[in-house]
Amino acid sequence: MTILRIYRSDKNYDIHRLDIKPETKLLTLFEQIRTKIDSTFAFSSECRHGICGSCAVKVNGIPVLACKTEIGSFRSGVLRIEPLNSASPKIDLLSDFEPFFQSFSRFPDFAEPGHGENTRPIPSDAVRCTQCGICFYSCPSIEFDDGFAGPAAIVKAERFLSDPTDRLTRSRLEAATENVYQCVKCFRCEEYCPRGLKPEHSIEAVRRRCLTLPEDSLGTVHTKALFDSIFHYGKINEVFAARYIFGFRGSLPLILSGLPFLFKRRVRIRPVFSKNIREIRKLLEDE
Amino acid sequence: MFRNSRVTVCDVLVIGGGLAGLSAATAAAEAGKKTVVVSKNHPLRSHSAAAAGGINAALTEEDAALHIEETIAAGCGLCSRNAVEILCREAVGVINRFLKNGTPFQWNETRNEPEGRPFGAMSTPRTRFVGDRTGAALMQTAFEQAKKAGVRFEYSVFLIDLIKHGSRMTGVYGIRFETGAIEFFSAGAVILATGGAGALFDITSNGIGSTGDGAAMALRAGVPLRDWELIQFHPTGLYPSGFLISEAARGEGAILRNKNMEAFMGRYHEKADLAPRDAVTRAIVTELKCGRGFGKRGDFVLLDCRNIPPERLFARLPELCDLTETVLHIHPTTHLIPVIPTAHYFMGGVACDLDGRALDGIGFPVPGLYAAGECACTGVHGANRVGGNSLLEAVVFGTRAGQTAAAECADLKTPSSSPEAATEAAASFNERLTLFQSDNENSRGSVETPLDCRRELKEIMSAYCSTAHTTVRHKQGIAKLTLLNRRFARCRLKNGLGQPFNTELKDFLETENLLFLAAALFSAAEERSESVGAFYREDQLYAGAAPYHTATEWRKGRFLTERRPL
Secondary structure, eight states, rough: EEEEEEEEEETEEEEEOOOOTTTBBBBHHHHHHHIITTTTOOOOOOSSSSSOOOEEEEEETTETTTOOOGGGSSSEEEEEEEEEETSSSTTBBBBBOOHHHHHHHGOSSSSBBBBTTOOOOOOOGGGGOOOOOHHHHTOOHHOOOTTTOOHHHHHHHHHHTTTTTBBBBHHHHHHHHSTTTTTOOOOHHHHHHHOOOOOOHHHHHHHHHTTTTTTTHHHHHHHHHHHEEEEEHHSSOOOHHHEEEHHHHHHHHHHHHHHHHHHHSSSSSOOOTTTTHHHHHHHHOOO | OOSSSSSEEEEEEEEEEEEHHHHHHHHHHHHOEEEEOOOOOOOGGEEEEEEEOEEEOOOOOHHHHHHHHHHHHHTTTTOOOOHHHHHHHHHHHHHHHHHTTTTTOOOOOTTEEEOOOOTTOOOOOEEEEEOHHHHHHHHHHHHHHHHHOOOOEESSSEEEEEEEEEEEEEEEEEEETTTOOOOEEEEEEEEEEOOOOOSSSSSSSOOOOOOOOOOOHHHHTTOEEEEOOOOOEEEEEETTTOBBBBHHHTTTTOEETTTTTTTTTHHHOTTTTGGGHHHHHHOOOHHHHHTTTTTTTOOEEEEEEETHHHHHHHHHHHHHHHHHHHHHHOOOTSSEEEEEEEEEEEEEHHHHHHHEEEEEEEEEEEEEEEEEEEEOOOOSSSSSOOTTTEEEEEHHHHHHHHHHHHEEEEOTSSOOOOOHHHHHHHHHHHHHHHHHSSGGGGGOOOOOOOHHHHHHHHHHHHSSSSSSBHHHHHHHHHHHHHHHHHTTTTTOOSSSOOOTTOOOHHHHHHHHHHHHHHHHHHHOOOOOOSSTBBBBBBOOOOOOOEEEEEEEEEEEEEEEEEEEOO
């Protein structure tokens, strides 16, 4: 006996108690519910075998593709099924994918090759992405920071960036300085990606490419600030880094928002040096 | 009542966001026309993305000549030579364009050109590919290019019917899923690119959205379908669901085996496992009929991929490994894959000329209507499509249709669309819909749901109109279909227009289209009296008649199929 709690509109959940074989796919189950129990139950699906990426849902908080997931793959006998972006669902299990599709436009979303050059393509894993939105809607940075482009868009941008004949590299990188640094390295995108792609790898690669930009661009300054901070103190000093990046005036609002942390003694004004500062510096110099 | 409905006015309106639709839209937008793509799903969710094996392209002139001959030979005499020549000669340009725009085709280092893989019915390896995800890779590039060209996308709009003004098609109307409201699209030229109707069948490689809405719309607007009965059954669909196992598997060296582990294809065709698809499908059907199938019911054969080196398999067919692992929990390097023929591609569709203009019953262009891709019948596939030609056709003829539509689209400063005609059509649709909502006399007793009817329709089509045709089976099928239509009339909808996210209504309309197309299919299949290509008649009376096309038309409430000379 499996108990399903399926999200319906207005924060209601439908509860179904069903005897299902553990190898039944979630999508088959949804189809059965629509045919036999409630014909107004809405979910999206298209190819039914993991190629189109339409049927992503959250089961007990974990994002999965419904067509590739078996009921038996969850330990719990109670499955809470919600739409992918549970923050602002459209209805039932339908998610609003518009923000996700828009995220690709943060970068120039097309190739702009130079003329008369070698057309040999760069092999890329990015082409395996089905744009199912799982990485985007499981990303904590997206939830709190509008600035972040999201893993899928960066994977795609990296694909174009790795093309040596690309003529838009500059504007792609400039877009990247605004849209890439918000990643907090939680690796959820890699954990949940149904295609086994490595978005974190791409994010790191794009960040590295950003260093090729002129000295005064945000990405370079950001990296430099953190590097210098570690070089001087042996750890990241927020006050130092903020002043370095934004200047004294620019960092004033940041200091205000940092005040609560100051009271909780999470941030210190007086710099604290790491004990093994010499070794750290040596390591950095070797780099 | 539809005075306040949203009206979108544009120069070129493309219906369907698959590869053909995107190619057409890009071409039209690049010609400087205001172009809108309207589709029921987001374009990236289109079924073109499921095309796996590759796209055929002969890179040299001699190979192109060979490609033309092989395509025509596989088409069993129903191909149009002019169309095939255009298709094969424009292939190089297509590949170069996609390469330039960043599609990462597998590269052959020694020859410094895209790698080719052998495919069915071909003598040289000319199928260019991106792993076994070629369709998706092409779709991504095509979508990027369409966005770059300034195409506007209106998705999750379910279209109901074309709007006619005089003889000219001036637009469409449909329901926006989010609001449930009727919307009008008015355009100087309408391009149909809605794909096939694989959802008619129980075992199909097509997605659940391939319901042939465009073909049904065209039929209702009085445009005939050509060769609608010619349906390709792909030999290797995963048992039992029919998910596509790409022909690329056999191209890389996989072999079909029967119950006695015999590689049986050698007995049927000189090219063995790389024979044309119709030959392989028929061979499998024959093997199953002779009791040489696997399983308790002996209803599948096995595909043996074990002779492909594992590294090559992972590198070139990753999707295949992924599919068998998730669906059947087996791995192709160690296990044999159970396969059955699966409904795959509609060779027929809206008849068009070489520039994508839709043709009416007597072969004249329908003003304002164009078609491209699977829903069109340009004559390149004849009676049997060669694997890898469909992606090529979508791009080549999609682009041509887009260019023609852009050149010929009516100037919208002179109002070509009459709002009255549109609102009248929508009003009559609404009226019809209310019939299905009200609790009148007929609804007593058992109430049907559209999805139940659809499931039954799939069973009927699979049993009476699939890989082997006989007149008796057609008659039985038509009788069952008539009963099913009666049951469908008892469907009752909980909500009508104006209800947001009305999935029930969408199911209902799709099923209605499918039932309509099924009747057209029976009508066309009855008319074709002998086997040709993918169409196989068991009760063939005589052979050797000059090849002909069938033209199925919806006239005065019934389907009429006539033979047309080539």
